Amino acid sequence: MILEVEGLTVQFPTRRGTLTAVDSISFSIAPGEVLGVVGESGAGKSITGLAVIGLLEPPGRIAAGEVRLEGRRIERLPHEEMRRIRGRKIGVIFQDPLTSLNPLYTIGQQLEETILTHLVLSPRAARDRALSLLREVGIPAPEARYRNYPHQFSGGMRQRVVIALALAAEPRLLIADEPTTALDVSIQAQIIALLKRLAGERGAAVMLITHDMGVIAETAQRVAVMYAGRIAEIGPVRDVIHAPRHPYTVGLMGSIPRIGSERLVQIDGAMPRLNAIPPGCAFNPRCPRRFERCLVERPDLLPAGTSRAACWLHASA
Amino acid sequence: MHLLKLESVSRDFDVSRPWLNRVIEHEPRRILRAVDHVSFEVSKGETLGLVGESGCGKSTVARLIVGLYAPTEGRLEFRGRRMQMIFQDPYASLNPRWRVRKIIAEPMIFLEKKKPVSEFLLQVGLSPDDAERYPHEFSGGQRQRISIARALAGEPDLLVCDEPTSALDVSVQAQILNLMAELQERLGLTYLFISHNLAVVSLVADRVGVMYLGKIVEFASAAQLFTNPRHPYTRMLLDAVPDLDMSGKPRTPVAGEVPNPLAPPPGCAFHPRCPHANERCRVETPKLINDVACHGVEEGRI
Numbered sequence: 251m252i253l254e255v256e257g258l259t260v261q262f263p264t265r266r267g268t269l270t271a272v273d274s275i276s277f278s279i280a281p282g283e284v285l286g287v288v289g290e291s292g293a294g295k296s297i298t299g300l301a302v303i304g305l306l307e308p309p310g311r312i313a314a315g316e317v318r319l320e321g322r323r324i325e326r327l328p329h330e331e332m333r334r335i336r337g338r339k340i341g342v343i344f345q346d347p348l349t350s351l352n353p354l355y356t357i358g359q360q361l362e363e364t365i366l367t368h369l370v371l372s373p374r375a376a377r378d379r380a381l382s383l384l385r386e387v388g389i390p391a392p393e394a395r396y397r398n399y400p401h402q403f404s405g406g407m408r409q410r411v412v413i414a415l416a417l418a419a420e421p422r423l424l425i426a427d428e429p430t431t432a433l434d435v436s437i438q439a440q441i442i443a444l445l446k447r448l449a450g451e452r453g454a455a456v457m458l459i460t461h462d463m464g465v466i467a468e469t470a471q472r473v474a475v476m477y478a479g480r481i482a483e484i485g486p487v488r489d490v491i492h493a494p495r496h497p498y499t500v501g502l503m504g505s506i507p508r509i510g511s512e513r514l515v516q517i518d519g520a521m522p523r524l525n526a527i528p529p530g531c532a533f534n535p536r537c538p539r540r541f542e543r544c545l546v547e548r549p550d551l552l553p554a555g556t557s558r559a560a561c562w563l564h565a566s567a
Numbered sequence: 568m569h570l571l572k573l574e575s576v577s578r579d580f581d582v583s584r585p586w587l588n589r590v591i592e593h594e595p596r597r598i599l600r601a602v603d604h605v606s607f608e609v610s611k612g613e614t615l616g617l618v619g620e621s622g623c624g625k626s627t628v629a630r631l632i633v634g635l636y637a638p639t640e641g642r643l644e645f646r647g648r649r650m651q652m653i654f655q656d657p658y659a660s661l662n663p664r665w666r667v668r669k670i671i672a673e674p675m676i677f678l679e680k681k682k683p684v685s686e687f688l689l690q691v692g693l694s695p696d697d698a699e700r701y702p703h704e705f706s707g708g709q710r711q712r713i714s715i716a717r718a719l720a721g722e723p724d725l726l727v728c729d730e731p732t733s734a735l736d737v738s739v740q741a742q743i744l745n746l747m748a749e750l751q752e753r754l755g756l757t758y759l760f761i762s763h764n765l766a767v768v769s770l771v772a773d774r775v776g777v778m779y780l781g782k783i784v785e786f787a788s789a790a791q792l793f794t795n796p797r798h799p800y801t802r803m804l805l806d807a808v809p810d811l812d813m814s815g816k817p818r819t820p821v822a823g824e825v826p827n828p829l830a831p832p833p834g835c836a837f838h839p840r841c842p843h844a845n846e847r848c849r850v851e852t853p854k855l856i857n858d859v860a861c862h863g864v865e866e867g868r869i
C-alpha cells in the first residue's frame with residue numbers, strides 16, 4: 251500500500267464549539283490504483299485530501315488518526331519536512347489550474363524550479379526532463395511553448411501543465427481534487443484519459459476527489475462515497491455503480507441524469523450542516539429505509555457484497 | 568404557432584484595445600461575433616434545449632432573447648406578454664438585502680391582479696414562513712427554488728433558464744429538475760433551457776439545438792439527437808460524456824480544443840477537429856440544411 255489512512259478525524263474549533271468535518275475515516279490505495287472519492291459539497295472529501303497532504307487551513311487540525319505514506323507516518327511531521335514530501339513523494343492537482351501556476355514565471359521556469367528542488371540534476375538535465383514531461387502530458391510543440399506564461403495557455407492546456415508539474419519529481423501518490431470540474435466535456439475526456447494512462451504507467455497511487463460519478467466510472471478502480479464527513483460506502487467502482495449498498499448511494503446514483511433517462515430519483519432534504527449532524531446514522535432523516543437502530547446508533551462500515559457500507563441494513567445479527 | 572422566433576440573429580462585441588493603443592500600434596478594431604446568424608422557434612408548452620461548450624454563445628442567445636443585449640443583426644419576435652429568466656448562480660441572482668417576500672413580489676409590479684407570495688413559495692416546495700427570511704439563510708438548492716418562485720410570480724409566457732442547475736450538487740439538481748418538470752406539467756410553462764450538460768438537456772428538452780462557436784450546427788428532437796446524432800461535433804460531444812454505465816462501448820477519442828472565437832477557422836469552424844473534414848470544409852461555410860450544418864452530412868458521406 252502506498253497510502254494508508256486510519257481513523258482520520260479533522261476538526262475545526264470554532265467559538266460555538268468544535269465541528270468535525272471528517273469523522274474517523276479509513277482507506278488505503280495500492281500502487282497503480284485510482285481511488286475515487288465522491289460526495290456532495292460539504293461531505294468532507296476535499297478536507298480529507300488536504301489533511302493527507304498536510305495543507306489544512308488553521309484552525310482545522312487532525313484531531314485523531316494516522317496517515318501513512320509507504321509505511322511512514324506523515325500526519326504530524328513538521329512543516330518544513332512535509333513541504334519536502336509534497337512535490338517529491340506527493341503530487342497535487344487542484345481544480346483551478348490558474349491558481350496552481352505562478353502568472354509571473356514561464357511554465358518552463360516553473361517546471362525547472364520544481365524539478366531542481368526535488369531531484370539532484372544539472373540545469374540542462376532538468377530542462378530536458380521538463381520538456382519530456384510536457385510532451386508526455388500532450389502539449390503540442392513543447393519547445394515553442396516552454397517560454398510561454400500561463401495566461402497564454404487555454405484552460406485544458408493549463409491543466410496539462412499542472413499535471414506535468416505534479417509529476418515532475420515522480421511522486422508515489424497523486425492527489426487530484428476536482429481536476430476536470432473547470433473544464434468543458436471534450437477537454438475533460440482528454441484529461442481523464444491522460445490521468446488514467448499516467449497512473450497506470452508510473453505505478454503511482456491516485457486519490458481522485460470529485461463530485462462527478464461519471465469521471466470516477468471512467469477513471470477509478472475503487473470508490474469511496476462520502477456523506478457528512480464519513481465514508482458511507484466503499485468498494486469496486488463497478489459494483490458501487492450497478493449495485494449500490496447504502497441507501498444514500500442508491501439515491502445518489504438515481505439522481506444523476508443520464509442520456510435516455512426519464513425521471514430522476516430524488517433524495518428529499520439536504521445533507522446536514524456540520525453543527526447539526528443528527529444522532530445515529532447521519533443519513534437517517536432522509537433515508538427511506540431507516541428503522542429504530544438508525545436513530546440511536548452510528549453504523550461503521552460493514553461488509554455488503556464486494557463492498558462495505560456504513561448501514562445497519564447490512565448488520566448480520 | 569410559435570411563441571418566440573429568432574430570425575438570423577447575430578451579436579457582435581467590440582473587444583478592441585483602447586483607442587490610443589490602436590493608433591500608436593496600428594491595430595485594427597477587433598470584433599468578436601458571439602452569436603452568428605442563429606434562427607429558431609419555440610412553441611408554447613415545449614422545452615427547447617441549447618447545448619454547447621463554454622464560449623459557444625449559448626448564454627448570449629439567452630441574453631438577446633430577454634433583451635439584456637440588443638441584436639447586431641437579425642430579428643426577434645415574441646408573441647407572449649412576459650418572460651422571466653432563471654440564472655445559474657443562486658448566490659449572485661438574489662438581492663442579499665431583501666427579504667424573500669420582496670424578492671418574489673418584485674416582478675408582480677407589472678401585473679394588475681397580484682397573487683399572494685405564499686402561493687409561489689408553496690409551488691416551489693418552500694414554506695410560507697420563508698417569506699420573512701433573507702437569502703443567506705437558505706442553501707443553494709433552496710435559493711434556486713426562490714429564483715424559480717420569483718420567475719413564476721411574473722406570470723411569464725416564457726422562462727429562459729441559463730444553466731439553472733449547474734451550480735448545484737447532483738441530488739439537489741435532481742430536486743430542481745423534477746420541480747421544473749412538474750411545474751411545466753401543471754402550469755403549461757414554456758422553457759428555453761441552456762446547459763453545457765448533455766445528460767441534463769436530454770432529460771428536460773423536447774427539441775435541442777447544438778451550438779459551436781456562435782452557430783447552431785444541429786437541431787433535432789431530443790429523442791433523435793441523443794440516439795442518432797448527425798453532426799460530427801454532436802457525435803464528439805456525446806462520446807465525451809463519461810460513461811456511467813461502464814458499458815465499455817467503443818468511442819472515438821476527442822481531439823483538439825475550441826478555436827479562438829476572435830480568429831475562427833475559415834470554412835466550417837469545426838473542420839480542424841473533424842475526422843471527416845475535406846477541402847470543401849476548409850473553405851466553404853456550411854449552411855443549416857435539414858437542421859444540420861455539415862457538408863459531409865449534406866453530401867451523404869457521413
